[in-house]
Amino acid sequence: MSWFTRKDKGILTPTESKREAPDGLWYQCPSCKKAMHTREHRLFAYTCSNCNYHEKIGSQEYFELLFDQTKYTELDAMLSSGDPLNFVDTKRYPDRIKATEKKTGLKDAVRTAHGKVNDIEIVVSAMDFSFIGGSMGSVVGEKIARGIDYALAHKIPFLMISKSGGARMMEAGFSLMQMAKTSAKLALLAEAGIPYISLLTDPTTGGVTASYAMLGDFNISEPGALIGFAGPRVIRETIGKDLPKGFQSAEFVLEHGFLDFIVDRKDLKDKLSSLLGMLA
Amino acid sequence: MRTLLDFEKPIAELESKLVEMKKLAIDNNVDVSVAASQLEANIEQLKKETFTNLTRWQRVQLSRHPERPYTLDYIENICDEFIEIYGDRNVGDDKAMVGGFGKIDGETVMIIGQQKGRNTKQRQLRNFGMPNPEGYRKALRLMKMAEKFGKPIVTLIDTPGAFPGLEAEERGQGEAIARNIRDMFMLKVPVICIIIGEGASGGALGIAIGDRVLMLENTWYSVISPESCSSILWRSWDFKEQAAEALKLTATDMLNNGLVDGIIPEPLGGAHLDYATATQTVKKVILNTISELQKLSPSERINQRVDKFGGMGAYK
Numbered sequence: 384m385s386w387f388t389r390k391d392k393g394i395l396t397p398t399e400s401k402r403e404a405p406d407g408l409w410y411q412c413p414s415c416k417k418a419m420h421t422r423e424h425r426l427f428a429y430t431c432s433n434c435n436y437h438e439k440i441g442s443q444e445y446f447e448l449l450f451d452q453t454k455y456t457e458l459d460a461m462l463s464s465g466d467p468l469n470f471v472d473t474k475r476y477p478d479r480i481k482a483t484e485k486k487t488g489l490k491d492a493v494r495t496a497h498g499k500v501n502d503i504e505i506v507v508s509a510m511d512f513s514f515i516g517g518s519m520g521s522v523v524g525e526k527i528a529r530g531i532d533y534a535l536a537h538k539i540p541f542l543m544i545s546k547s548g549g550a551r552m553m554e555a556g557f558s559l560m561q562m563a564k565t566s567a568k569l570a571l572l573a574e575a576g577i578p579y580i581s582l583l584t585d586p587t588t589g590g591v592t593a594s595y596a597m598l599g600d601f602n603i604s605e606p607g608a609l610i611g612f613a614g615p616r617v618i619r620e621t622i623g624k625d626l627p628k629g630f631q632s633a634e635f636v637l638e639h640g641f642l643d644f645i646v647d648r649k650d651l652k653d654k655l656s657s658l659l660g661m662l663a
Numbered sequence: 664m665r666t667l668l669d670f671e672k673p674i675a676e677l678e679s680k681l682v683e684m685k686k687l688a689i690d691n692n693v694d695v696s697v698a699a700s701q702l703e704a705n706i707e708q709l710k711k712e713t714f715t716n717l718t719r720w721q722r723v724q725l726s727r728h729p730e731r732p733y734t735l736d737y738i739e740n741i742c743d744e745f746i747e748i749y750g751d752r753n754v755g756d757d758k759a760m761v762g763g764f765g766k767i768d769g770e771t772v773m774i775i776g777q778q779k780g781r782n783t784k785q786r787q788l789r790n791f792g793m794p795n796p797e798g799y800r801k802a803l804r805l806m807k808m809a810e811k812f813g814k815p816i817v818t819l820i821d822t823p824g825a826f827p828g829l830e831a832e833e834r835g836q837g838e839a840i841a842r843n844i845r846d847m848f849m850l851k852v853p854v855i856c857i858i859i860g861e862g863a864s865g866g867a868l869g870i871a872i873g874d875r876v877l878m879l880e881n882t883w884y885s886v887i888s889p890e891s892c893s894s895i896l897w898r899s900w901d902f903k904e905q906a907a908e909a910l911k912l913t914a915t916d917m918l919n920n921g922l923v924d925g926i927i928p929e930p931l932g933g934a935h936l937d938y939a940t941a942t943q944t945v946k947k948v949i950l951n952t953i954s955e956l957q958k959l960s961p962s963e964r965i966n967q968r969v970d971k972f973g974g975m976g977a978y979k
Contacts, residue, residue, distance in 0.1 A: 467920060467977035468911045472896035521976035528973060550864070550886040552896060555910040556922045559864060559886040560975040563872055566845040567969045574849070590886070592837030593825075593865040598845055612837035612865070613827030621827050631832060641835045 412436050428648040437605045437648055439585055442494040442509035445544055449507060449652050455498030458506075459529050463490045464522050470553040479515070479553070487513045491522035492547065495530040497539075501656035503663070506534040509544035512586075517547035519591055520554040524561025527595060531568040540578040540659055545596040548614075549589020562594035569598050578662050580655065583610050583633070583642075601643045601658065604633035605651075610642075666729045670713055670721055674932070677706045710931055717881075719907040719916075723889060725881035726860050730935040732942060733792075734761055734776030734819045737859065740942035741767055741949070742774070748805060754834065757798030759790040759826070760870075762805045764814070768950060773809035775802050775870060776819030776859070792861075793826040796839035799869045803843050806850060815853040815953045818870040823888060825866030840869035847872035848969055853956035855949060857927065858882045858914075859934075872972065874956050874964050877948065878914035879941075880929040884922075885912035922975060 410424040411417070414436035424431075428448055429438040447453045463480070470476040484490065492514040497506050508530045510517045527543065534541040550558040572579055581599030583592075585608035592612050596602070604610060611618075611631040619626055629635050636642050646654050667675050681702050688695040717725070725731075738745050742765035749756040762775035777794060780786035794802075802818075809816045825836055847854060847870075854873035862871070862884030878884060887895075889907035894900050917923040927948050934941035956964060 463979050465977035465979055468909070470909050472906075472909060521978045525976045525978050552887055552892055552910075554977070555885045555887075555912065556917055556920060557975065557977055559868060559884075560922055560972060562841075562865060562868055563844055563972040564975055566841065566872075567848045567972050570845045570848045571969065573845075590865050593840040593869070594844060595841070597835075597838040597841040611832050612825065612840070613832065617827045618829060618832065622829055626829070630829070639833050639835065641838050 410438075412438075428651070430648055435606060435647070437585065437607060439512060439546070441511040441513060441546075442489075442544075445509045446494075446496055446498075446507065448648070449500050449542075449655070450496070450498035451501065455496040455507075458495040458497060458533060459526050460494070461490065462522050462526055464520055464554075466553075467521070467557055468553070468555055470555070472553070476553040483514055487511065489514050491526070492517045492519070492551075493523045493526050495526050495533075497533065497537075500652055500659070503656050503659050504537070504539045505542055505655075505659070506530050506537075506539060507542045507544065510546040510591075512546045512548075515551060517545075517591075518549065518551035519547055519558060519561050520551035521557050521561060523551075524558075524564045527561075527565045528568045531565070531572050534577060535568075535572055535575055538575070538577060540580065540662075541572060542580045542582065542655070543595055543599070544582045544584060545587045545591050546584045547587060547589070547591040547596075549591055559590070562590050565595040566598060569595060573600075578659060580658070582651075583608060585609050588612065588614050597641070599643075602641060604636070604642050604645050605648055606633060606645055608633040610636045668721075668724050668728065670717070671932075674706060674709055674713065677702065677709065681706065714932055718904070719883075719911075719913050720889065720904040722881050722913045723861075723883050723907055725933045725935075726883050728933060728935045729781070731860055732934050732938050733781075734774075734778045734821060734859065736938060737776075737819055737942050737945060738763075738765060738774055740938060741765070741946040743767070743769075745774075748808075749801075751797040751800035751804055753800055754797050757790075757795050757801055758788050759792055759794040759822075760798030760802055762802060764809075767946060770950065770953065771814050772949070772953070773805055773814050773816045774819065775805055775816065777822040777866075777870075779821060779860070790826060792822045793824055793866065794822065794869075795826050795828070795831045796834040796836050799825070799836075799839040799843050802870050803846060806847065806854075810850050810852050813852060815855070815956070816850065816873075817949055818854070818856045818873065820856060820858045820862050820867045820871050820884075821860030822863055822866045823861050824863040825869065837865075840865045843869045844872055848972075849965060851961035851965070853953055853964060854968075855952050855956070857945065857948075858884050858923075859945075861888075863888055872968070874968055875925065875952050876923045877925045877927050877952075878917060878923050879927050879934060879945075880914055881933050882914060883907075883912040884914075884917050885910045 412431040415434035417433040495508045745765040747763040779792035780789040856871040856873035858878040889903040892906040893902040914926045930937035930940045
């Protein structure tokens, strides 16, 4: 019998992914494994300075990146979810909401704000994937609808930043109808000739893709973002084959003609204001 | 050979007993009228009990009954004339989405709907009622044509979902559905949408924005099928009954939640037992609703359509 015995089996962590710094100080790129200081990462708009991997970020980060002097007014901040169907799966829906609120500090999966991007007034709705997979329920639909109403009333452009797995099952029929509600409002915005820019970020799938995310005057995206209607797993099961490399990536979607352009997040703000400036 | 769902079997047994009894009576020249009428009453009673107390999952099963009337069955039974129109003027013709101009009691109507197949070969041809992007684009093309000629639009919804395939993604399934949803709001002509079978998610909604959205009694309409919901939320396919209950996806549920405008009754036991009654009921509803909607101006209809869907949601 040896003196030392290994208590845990299968310790296989490769050297480069071993964490040696405390949480919060260093960011490690999940793609190229390069470590960088979180301050530097933020400075690079949460992209990797080495391989340009675009880290998933939430509404707060987008607002800070986009709005001048990070000044903005949040709209309908207190709207929160009901439980119209008394939905219970492995958990009661209101419990799930409460737990997620506590974990994320968010009220639901979208936040809307009004402010200026390089001096151009704009309404921005940005989704948070951390809130039940960015799923679209009544609150998401209503906040986007009100954001569009605000843009309509003040005749200012509307930017939607999507990041969502799709519909929120716990709201079933109500969730489905948010696709209709948001699209109805976008129809009004289009009639009024007000620009609508839809930024599809990683990932944007399901009912969100099949409604407001694909209805922009400009549908734009970030490098490498997953964009699709059906999720890759469902498609793989349907066709019984592995999917080609790069399938449903922003680059793939652009090649098939459904994106207007892909923009590096570091250039997002300037490109937006440049585009909106041309339309004004 | 009839296909029987589990809860249809006891009724079918009694019915075959009745047939046997009547045959015996004729063969042996005996009077069984008392027993027969008793049995008939029992059958009627059992039917009523079964079909007024269906669980949500049983409704889902009825909505998928292989003998249920499909879009082309309605068209055939409702229209005096019908000219089918094919193609999206872009990449092809989607056999899972059919449409064309039809005449119903002298009224020209554009009818569009998903189409399922009756046997293996047809099912393949119709892709199980799952349209590709070109199906949705064909539908929109036909709707715009109806608008151009000032004809009302009727859509019949019966799909297990938009097709989740590789080419469907390449050709922009999401974009096609999204565009339909948005553009249907602005159609100047009356639009009536009827769920005749399955109303699964965006694949259904892509042709279901209307002034009136109606559901046949034994149909379902929701954001996901009970099976897929079970597999995602319960991580197993075995909770479909529970998922169906949780999703509140029946016509009554959807009406109570204010997400559809009405229910069209079916013959006792389901539309598949009596095509004539089922299709004639739908025909009457279509004609009545069209004349009701034609009293409004196009802008009134559009405003009401936008406001109706704009008001859907539950939040605090």
